[in-house]
Structure formats: structure tokens, C-alpha cells
Amino acid sequence: MKLKKVISVVLAAVMFAGLGSACGPQKNEGDGKVSVKIGFWPRKDDWPEGYELHEKYLATMNEKYPDITIIPDNFEYTPDTFLPAAASGQIPNLYRVPFTEVEKIVKAGYAADLTDKMKELGYDTALKDSILDLVTVDGKYYGVPYNAYIVGMLYNVELFKEAGLVDENGCPIYPTNFEELKNTAVTIKEKTGKAGFSFPTIDKEGGWMLMSMAWSFGVDFMEQIDGKWTATFDSPEMINLMQYISDLKWKYDVLPENILLSRNDEYQLFATNQTASMYAAGDWANGMISAYGMSKDNISNAPVPAGDGGACSLIGGDIWMVSPDTTPEQIDAIFKWIDVKGDGLALDDAAVSNKKEQYKTDNEKNLAVVEDEFSIYKHADRIEQINDAKAEYINVDKKIWNTAYSDTLILKAEEPVDAQQLYGVLSPMLQEVLTNKDTDIPALVKKVNDNFQKDFLDKNN
Secondary structure, three states, rough: OOOOOOOOOOHHHHHHOOOOOOOOOOOOOOOOOOEEEEEOOOOOOOOOHHHHHHHHHHHHHHHHHHOOEEEEOOOOOOOHHHHHHHHHOOOOEEEEHHHHHHHHHHHHHHOOOHHHHHHHHHHHHHHHHHHHHHOOEEEEEEEEEEEEEOOEEEHHHHHHHOOEEEEEOOOEEOOOOOOHEEEEEEEHHHHHHOEEOOOOOOOOOOHHHHHHHHHHHHOOOOEEEOEEEEOOOOOOOHHHHHHHHHHHOOOOOOOOOOOOOOOHHHHHHOOOOEEEEEEEEEOOOHHHHHHHHOOOEEEEEEEEEEEEEEEEEEEEEEEEEOOOOOHHHHHHHHHHHHHHHOOOOOOOOOHHHHHHHHHHHHHOOOOOOOOOOOOOOOOEEEEEHHHHHHHOOOOOOOOOEOOOOOOOOOEEOOOOOHHHHHHHHHHHHHHHHHHHHOOOOOHHHHHHHHHHHHHHHHOOO
């Protein structure tokens, strides 16, 4: 598999005043003990299972390291609020961000250099080079990769069966290219009356899910020319993609009637057998199972279709980063915490036990526990530890849950500059094509490309 390598402080003070002592990084206690604030701590009311797991992690941490005090913090990263929060000292010692945000945060001065610690612990040789690249800025490491997902396709087994699109084993016959995707969607609509295909179109979700499809059509979104980033998606490939999507709506009528869909809207449509297929990130299946009681056995997973650009799948994920005023002693404590959770390189018996508890809990709640489709590590021993911990809890039919992705799948990291902002401008373009049958697609593509250049890329050059 391949991987392409890939404000004011016053305003911030007003926005974040009054948030209380729970926010902001923790300082050393000065008595030989170390305290650290850990962000992304689950709220008990919002995610009780996650909260209970974190309480168990905390108990393990207190037993193993009594001189380290962990202070839970509910801080969650959002692109629009992070910089003001950081400017006013409101970020915890440890916080979590998407792959796309590392360089922006480092350049703004809100991340600690973790190079020495990561080399000391062996992360520099254990992580896959392509993953290590994502946390590297100017030759230094600024984050600990936490997880990775690959965008694939989800198929509704019941609708495929109803349409007669299953093999002798009852497994969906999934499309391998975009002509087959269109034909499959048409058959689903004709045989069942339900939408054959859908994708989100509002917020940034639409642009995010569009990315793999666009790359597979051969779209290049940007390149660096003479040291300056230039938007390059005003191209025949993007026009062809937009025309394909327009045809799905206006020529073939295989999309949901309401095309202004959030991710949760898609969850509901898919989980209630109103749509048969969609692009999806790795954890979307369990989102639908949790929210709408969908059976895991009604979900089939497979690679994305191939186009002129090949079968391209976006690889994304999350990274743990550390606030810049965190001390070396606190950084050492943070790595111990990451290990106790089972998110780090070192997996001792306690960490493996915590991972097993997570898989056991998911299994008991009838969430899909599946073989990992992608590991961020290249050390076979660690991969085997995770697989062994998970093995007894895997609860999906491997014939319909296809995580054995082909070596021909092209894995691509999110775009290197302003990826979140790019998603934000692509979603309205989708909406325009799907709400206006007579859209001048070449003119629309040019307008969005030029505005992305002016509003975002030019500010980085």
C-alpha cells in the first residue's frame, strides 16, 4: 500500500474567561509529585462507557504511579476555537487533534517538542514512517499518533439482499468501480424504492467524504509551485466528478430525497434501511449501532471503488499533542498515562488488560469488534499483542466485513495545507450541484477553486 506524504489575545480572554481552574495546563506541584491535565476526557452523561473506562485507567495509573496526579479535562479540539483557547492559556497539558492540524499548531507555538522523549522510548523506529511523517515538523516530533482509520464503503446487507445483489454466501456484491457503483445504486432504487447511495453534504463532512472519491477520479487539490501553495482542482477530473454526482441525483435519481445531510442524518438513513451504501470512516458503523440500534450483522464493509486515479482511500486519525509549557517531568508522566490507556508503544499486562476490557465492553453492547484494518505501528510484536487481545471479542462475519484491503488500494493522507478549510468549501459545492439541476459545473468548480486560493492558500504563502 502506498501513502503519499504526505485573534486576538484580548478576544480570546473574553471568550474563555470564567471557564474556571479546570482549564489550562497543570503546573508541577513542587513536592516531588507531578500533576497533569488530560484533555478529551469523556463526560459521564455524554459517553458513560468511555467515562467508566477512563475511571479504570485512572485507577491503574494511581496504583502504578502514586506520585503522578491525573486531572481530567473535557477539552476537545475544534479548528475554530483552538487558537483563541491556546492564546489565553486554556488548553490542558495533553490534548487530541486530527492529523491535519499538527503543522498549524506547531507554527503557532502551541505544541511541545517531543523528539527526545519519543526517541528515548523508541517511537521513532516503531511507528510506520508514513505515520511518523504526520507528526514531524522541521525534523522534530510534536505528537504521539493515537489511531488511524481508512475511509471505505459501508453497505446495507438487507437492502442488497432485497435487490438480489448478493452472492451464494449472502454477501453483498459490492461495486469495484464508479460505473458499477452507479449501476448498483440504480438496481437498489428499482428493486427496493430506497436510495442506492448517499453521502453527507453539510458542515465539513461532505468535503471530507468527497476526498477519497475525488482522488479516485484523478483530482489533485493543490501543489507547491515555487514555494507557494496553489489550488489545482479547477480541472477536467473535478468537473467529471461533479457531473457524476449531478447525474446520480438528476439523471438516475438514486440519492435520498433530502440531500442536505449531516453525518447523523446519514446514520439514521442507513440504520433504518433507507439508503444502501455510503463512504464512511472506520468508526461510523458503531455510531449507527449506538444511535439507532442497527444490527452489526446488517453492515458490510469494503474498499472504495476505483476510478481513473485508482482506488484512493483517505487515511486519517488523531494525535496526542502536549502544551508548550509542559515540563519534562510532566511529559514523562503523560507518556506513562498514554501507555496505561493502551494507546502507546509499551503494552504491559495492565495495558493489554485495559484494551481487552474495552473490546469486551464493545462486544457486550453488540458494537462491531473487527480486525484492525490498519496499524500505525510496524513492529509485528505490538500488532500481534493487539490482535491477540481482540481475538476472542471479534463478533462480525468476516465474509461481509472485509478489512483485508488489497495492496492496490492507494492510501493518501489528508491534504497538507488547510485541509479542514478545504472540506468546508467543498460541501457547499456539493449542495449547489445537488439542489440545482442546471448548475454550470465548470464555472462552479472554477469559482470554488479560486476562492479557496484567495481565502486560504494565499494566506499561507
